[in-house]
Amino acid sequence: MSEHSNGEQGSDRPGPYAGVRVLELAEGISGPFAGRWLAALGADVVKVERTTGDPSRAFGPWPDDLPDDETSGLFLYLNGDKRSVTLNLETSDGREILRELAESAEIVIESFDPGYLAERGLDYKELSKDNSALVMISITPFGQTGPNANLPATELTLYAASGQMWLTGHPARTPLKNGGSQPSYQAGLNAFAAISSAYYGAVMHEQGSYIDLSMQEAYAAMAEAFHNRASQLGIETQRGGNFLNALWGIYELSDGYGGICALPRNYPGFARAVGLPELQDERFSDPGNRLVNNDELMAIMYGWFSGQTREGLMELGIEHRVPFGFVATFEDLANSEHLQQRNFFAQREDERAGQLTYPGRLWLSNEHEWKMGAAPTLGQHNVEIIHGELGYEREDLVRLRELDAI
Amino acid sequence: MFDPGRPLTGVRVADLTMIWAGPYAAKILADQGAEVIKIESPRAWDNIRTLIPPPVALGERWWNTNFYLHEYSRNKKSLTLDLRAEEGKRIFAKLLPHCDVVIENYRTDVMDNLGLTYDWLREQKEDIIVVGMAGFGKTGPEKDAVGYGPIIEMMSGMTSTSGYGDDGVPYKSGISYGDPIAGICAAAAVATALIQRKRTGKGQYIDLAQREVMSTLLGEFYMDWAMNQRLPEHMGTGHDWMSPHNVYPCAGDDEWIAICVRTDGEWEGLKRAMGSPEWGERPEFSDQILRWEHRVELDELVGAWTAATTKTEVFAALHAERVPSSPVWKMLEVIREPHLKARGFYEPLRHPEVGIWSVHGWLWRSDGAGPCILAPAPEFGQHNDELLGGLLGISAEERARLEAEGVIANRPEGVPLASEMPPTPSML
Numbered sequence: 001m002s003e004h005s006n007g008e009q010g011s012d013r014p015g016p017y018a019g020v021r022v023l024e025l026a027e028g029i030s031g032p033f034a035g036r037w038l039a040a041l042g043a044d045v046v047k048v049e050r051t052t053g054d055p056s057r058a059f060g061p062w063p064d065d066l067p068d069d070e071t072s073g074l075f076l077y078l079n080g081d082k083r084s085v086t087l088n089l090e091t092s093d094g095r096e097i098l099r100e101l102a103e104s105a106e107i108v109i110e111s112f113d114p115g116y117l118a119e120r121g122l123d124y125k126e127l128s129k130d131n132s133a134l135v136m137i138s139i140t141p142f143g144q145t146g147p148n149a150n151l152p153a154t155e156l157t158l159y160a161a162s163g164q165m166w167l168t169g170h171p172a173r174t175p176l177k178n179g180g181s182q183p184s185y186q187a188g189l190n191a192f193a194a195i196s197s198a199y200y201g202a203v204m205h206e207q208g209s210y211i212d213l214s215m216q217e218a219y220a221a222m223a224e225a226f227h228n229r230a231s232q233l234g235i236e237t238q239r240g241g242n243f244l245n246a247l248w249g250i251y252e253l254s255d256g257y258g259g260i261c262a263l264p265r266n267y268p269g270f271a272r273a274v275g276l277p278e279l280q281d282e283r284f285s286d287p288g289n290r291l292v293n294n295d296e297l298m299a300i301m302y303g304w305f306s307g308q309t310r311e312g313l314m315e316l317g318i319e320h321r322v323p324f325g326f327v328a329t330f331e332d333l334a335n336s337e338h339l340q341q342r343n344f345f346a347q348r349e350d351e352r353a354g355q356l357t358y359p360g361r362l363w364l365s366n367e368h369e370w371k372m373g374a375a376p377t378l379g380q381h382n383v384e385i386i387h388g389e390l391g392y393e394r395e396d397l398v399r400l401r402e403l404d405a406i
Numbered sequence: 407m408f409d410p411g412r413p414l415t416g417v418r419v420a421d422l423t424m425i426w427a428g429p430y431a432a433k434i435l436a437d438q439g440a441e442v443i444k445i446e447s448p449r450a451w452d453n454i455r456t457l458i459p460p461p462v463a464l465g466e467r468w469w470n471t472n473f474y475l476h477e478y479s480r481n482k483k484s485l486t487l488d489l490r491a492e493e494g495k496r497i498f499a500k501l502l503p504h505c506d507v508v509i510e511n512y513r514t515d516v517m518d519n520l521g522l523t524y525d526w527l528r529e530q531k532e533d534i535i536v537v538g539m540a541g542f543g544k545t546g547p548e549k550d551a552v553g554y555g556p557i558i559e560m561m562s563g564m565t566s567t568s569g570y571g572d573d574g575v576p577y578k579s580g581i582s583y584g585d586p587i588a589g590i591c592a593a594a595a596v597a598t599a600l601i602q603r604k605r606t607g608k609g610q611y612i613d614l615a616q617r618e619v620m621s622t623l624l625g626e627f628y629m630d631w632a633m634n635q636r637l638p639e640h641m642g643t644g645h646d647w648m649s650p651h652n653v654y655p656c657a658g659d660d661e662w663i664a665i666c667v668r669t670d671g672e673w674e675g676l677k678r679a680m681g682s683p684e685w686g687e688r689p690e691f692s693d694q695i696l697r698w699e700h701r702v703e704l705d706e707l708v709g710a711w712t713a714a715t716t717k718t719e720v721f722a723a724l725h726a727e728r729v730p731s732s733p734v735w736k737m738l739e740v741i742r743e744p745h746l747k748a749r750g751f752y753e754p755l756r757h758p759e760v761g762i763w764s765v766h767g768w769l770w771r772s773d774g775a776g777p778c779i780l781a782p783a784p785e786f787g788q789h790n791d792e793l794l795g796g797l798l799g800i801s802a803e804e805r806a807r808l809e810a811e812g813v814i815a816n817r818p819e820g821v822p823l824a825s826e827m828p829p830t831p832s833m834l
Contacts, residue, residue: 016602041598061630073629124773143771148745152672152730156643156651160664161732163740165653167580170570174653175662175734177643178579179567185623189590194770196597197438201413203604209410210773217751220740221766222586224426225458225834228473230737231752232763233460237737237834239580245833250560250578257565257576261554263425263453291831318550321513325557327565327576330631330638333621338548344618358628359621363595364543367602367610 015042015368020199021104022046024082026111027054029181030139030215032078033188034195035109037362039081040370046101046385047082050089051404053378054079063353069378071353076375080346084376085385086406093405095120100390102127106202107195108136114144124210134208135198139191143214153215158183162219167226170241186222187215245291246298250327251305258305258313258326266323273320274304346372382406411768411775412439417600419507420445420498421482422489424452426555426582427616428511428539429478430589434769435507435596436481437778443501443793444479444784447488448815451786454478455818458832462824465759469818470785476755476765484784485793486814489520493813498522500798502530506603507596511539511588511616514549524611533609535599539592541584543615553617555582562620567627569640576640587623588616590769647694649701650676653734654709656717662734663717665708665724670694675727679720680711753779787816 017038022045024035032047032054039045047054053069061073069075085101088094099122102108108127110117117123128134138144141153142161159165159177169176194211202208220227226237242259243249247270250259262270264287271279278284278300283293290297308316310326317324333339334357346360351374361370386392386406400406409415417440421432429444429452436442446452455469465471485501488494502508508527510517517523517538527534538544541553542561551561556578559565564584568577595612603609621628630636645651645666653662667673670693677686685691685707690700697704712720717733724731735743741752741764753767767778794800794814808814 016598016605037594059626061626061633061636063633065634073633074626077625077629137770142745143749146745146748148725151725152668152728153732154648154651154666154668154730156645156653156664156666157730157732160653160662160734161743163735163737164580165662165664165734166736166740168568169577169580173570174643174655176568176570176577177641178564178583179569179638179641180564180624180627182579182583182623186587186590189587189594189619189623190769193434193590193594193597196594196601197413197434198410198772200597200600200604201408201410203601204413204416205408207408207410209413211770212773213770214749214751217746217749217766218769220746220751221769222581222583223737223740223766224581224586225474225477226581226737227741227752228477228763228765229834231741231765232464232473232476232760234738242575242578248556248833250556250565250576257560259556259560261556261582263457263554265453287833288828288830291833314548314551317552318548321550321552323553323557325551325553325560327560328563329566330563330624330627331635333563334628334631338542338546339618341546342543342615342618344621353633356629356632358625358632359618362591362619362622363612363614364545365595365599365610365612367599367606367608 013368015371018042020044020106022107022109023048023101023105024109026109026139028056028111029078029184030188030191031109031111032056033185034191035082036078036080037192038107038195040361040372041368042371045082047079047084047376048098048101049084049086049378051086051406057378073353076350076353076356077358079375081371081373082376083381083385084379085382086379088405089120089122091403091405093400093403095122097386097390098122099127103131106133106135107199108134109139109191109195110136111139114140114149128208132208133202133206135195135202136208137191137195137211137213139187139213139215141215143217144212155181155183158215158219161216163223163227164219167223167237167239169239171239175239183215183219187213187218190218246294246301247290251302253305253308253310253313253326255309256327258308258310258324261323269320269322273316273322276300276304348372348374350374379406409439409775410772414597415439417441417507418505419443419509420501420505422508422510422512423539424511425454426478426585427588428509428592429454430586431539431592432482432509433478433480434590434593437768442482443789444482444484445487446484446786447490448486448812448819449488451818455786456821458834459824459827459830466823466825467785467817468824469821471757471760473763476757476783479783480755480765481780482784483789483793484787485789486787486816488813489522491813493808493811495521497794497798499530501793502527502534504797505531505534506600507535507537509537509539509592509596513552514540514542514544528609533603533607535596535603535609535612537592537595537612537614539588539614539616541616543618544613555584558584558588558616558620561617563624563627564620567624567638570642571640584616584620588614588619591619644701647698649698650704650708652705654705654712656712656720657715661717663712663720664732664734666730668730672729673697675729676724679723679727679729753777755779755782757782785816786818787814790814790816
């Protein structure tokens with residue numbers, strides 16, 4: 001692999017999206033997450049913020065728990081390498097500037113309520129009038145159409161609406177939510193894939209497209225075996241908490257939690273790695289027997305795992321090629337030698353927020369790097385973009401500010 | 407004519423992926439219009455074909471009919487080829503010049519062990535795009551670690567964020583969440599590499615570690631560690647400033663509804679939906695901060711209301727008041743959920759032996775796109791003749807010899823017919 005990039009920053013190789021203008025009319029997590037990777041791959045992402053700023057600026061974490069619109073950890077993570085311009089789309093000047101920006105855009109990402117942009121003459125039909133190769137994606141909780149299209153949503157209600165929540169949590173307790181903001185993040189990742197695919201089409205055919213992404217649908221599409229088992233065989237699935245069976249679950253270790261995910265073909269290696277003679281018993285001799293005697297196997301595994309350490313389990317897994325793992329914390333991850341060597345992290349001294357370490361890329365490529373730069377302050381590029389690039393006079397900026405348009 | 411739903415039309419993918427994460431990626435590429443050739447060996451087939459034996463009634467050749475296979479491999483073509491055999495590798499070398507992309511999610515050392523190194527692949531097709539999706543990547547001290555979705559989830563930090571909060575136990579998600587996430591990202595990586603190839607004329611090698619992709623969905627937790635050396639607390643289904651914000655029991659067995667109130671306006675809506683109970687006017691519930699401070703009591707009161715009626719009725723009342731809420735849909739329910747149904751999210755999949763059932767369609771919907779599902783998952787080796795004969799010009803006699811020698815096949819070796827299978831408990 002020596003010929004591959006080690007992901008170091010500072011190379012002058014242009015990214016796959018170099019020279020591509022992206023207009024980000026999206027707030028929160030999903031749209032900005034997609035825009036973040038486009039920016040990291042070289043796109044000029046112009047983030048259009050309402051004059052009070054993307055609401056994610058008002059979400060923590062903050063350094064030393066001191067709330068500040070310019071140091072929100074969530075905002076800094078999601079908006080690196082973008083340019084910020086403030087526009088009030090309730091004003092005609094704000095809308096006009098947006099239209100001018102869209103003329104030079106190849107990609108637009110928006111997350112307004114369905115109908116919001118159309119009511120202001122800023123929907124795909126309008127924006128692509130003289131820009132037929134434009135790719136535009138709308139990211140909303142339930143999509144642009146259907147009876148729930150305008151229903152307000154939260155991470156929790158989307159988790160429930162997608163069917164994911166039903167599958168998660170202990171069978172004797174309430175269904176459980178994953179930590180963090182997974183409905184938003186996974187939608188953002190889907191949006192990034194959708195944009196990449198559609199933009200390739202636009203490059204090849206000089207024809208754009210308009211994409212309707214529903215967060216509920218993107219998440220429901222991850223129900224894997226379970227919705228198919230329901231639709232093909234009519235079988236419901238019960239949530240199983242941390243266990244599918246004794247060889248697929250999370251156990252308590254001597255210094256935390258860890259586990260095993262073994263398919264039948266992994267069993268011989270697993271039994272070797274664990275080394276207990278009873279794992280060779282007739283009652284565990286094939287996948288069927290192991291399921292029939294699952295409780296006995298699980299009792300053995302509880303005992304064995306309780307004597308293991310997290311690091312020890314990992315080493316055993318690597319040595320025997322067995323799917324062991326442990327429940328890693330963010331401290332473990334930030335200090336991971338493996339992730340450091342693979343240059344996974346953006347590590348930089350932020351002017352306002354101090355020393356930061358956070359995921360800085362998605363994959364490694366031998367043909368491009370990832371930018372891992374700072375996020376813009378609110379309206380940081382108003383002058384550069386509205387005056388410098390769109391040609392408005394400086395007096396116009398004063399008037400626009402006074403009219404509350406920027 | 408350009409089909410906006412299938413922007414990857416004209417792209418051909420040699421798909422060596424197995425089980426979950428890789429096939430999810432290839433599924434997206436196929437949905438997006440790429441010609442995805444799923445390549446399996448007669449002796450090392452995609453395990454998903456044989457993980458869950460279906461009822462005998464669905465057909466004898468159950469490795470072609472089970473739902474698990476169709477979830478991942480609709481819209482793909484099937485070519486069998488033993489890549490361990492010299493003959494198989496020679497045919498693969500003939501196929502590669504016709505391909506744009508090679509994608510695999512083997513253990514980190516397998517491609518090299520097979521002699522299918524990036525250099526070798528590039529010798530067959532100079533601008534080939536290669537995506538490797540090993541769980542922990544192709545380099546670094548943990549590169550030889552292996553893992554399926556839940557291991558990826560644990561090792562990414564994801565699992566550490568989830569739990570009820572009262573017992574200290576971290577919980578995994580109900581699916582193998584690491585797999586589809588890596589799959590979506592790999593599809594994005596392929597499209598990005600195609601864009602770059604169009605500009606530079608060069609292919610590339612992409613080393614995509616599933617664990618790293620999962621970790622990018624957790625940015626704020628990394629930031630909290632960097633900024634405050636703080637690790638996340640388990641929040642259960644609660645929230646750090648909203649209340650009510652929980653799942654509440656409804657009439658029936660294991661029936662639930664999620665309800666969240668973000669603003670005073672939504673609180674008023676919730677009260678109206680509940681029939682304006684007297685307790686709703688108590689001073690300790692009069693603003694957001696007070697409601698959050700009294701959230702345990704508030705949850706009990708809201709739960710007493712929801713428990714008396716069905717989740718669909720509760721939802722209808724809350725929907726009318728525009729309060730964020732959703733029934734916790736079960737699998738048999740989500741496939742018939744009215745909103746998804748109105749949007750045509752689930753599409754019929756027609757199989758010649760099994761009949762019709764529904765699978766999810768577009769992950770995202772391009773204006774003007776037709777149906778997503780054009781074909782069920784291919785039978786094992788279904789496109790051997792089309793691809794080996796039609797595309798590569800290998801004669802029928804030659805193909806018969808290859809089959810006799812076990813280089814190609816139309817049945818995974820050693821797998822009994824459904825009626826010959828000993829009864830096996832399902833792992834799900």
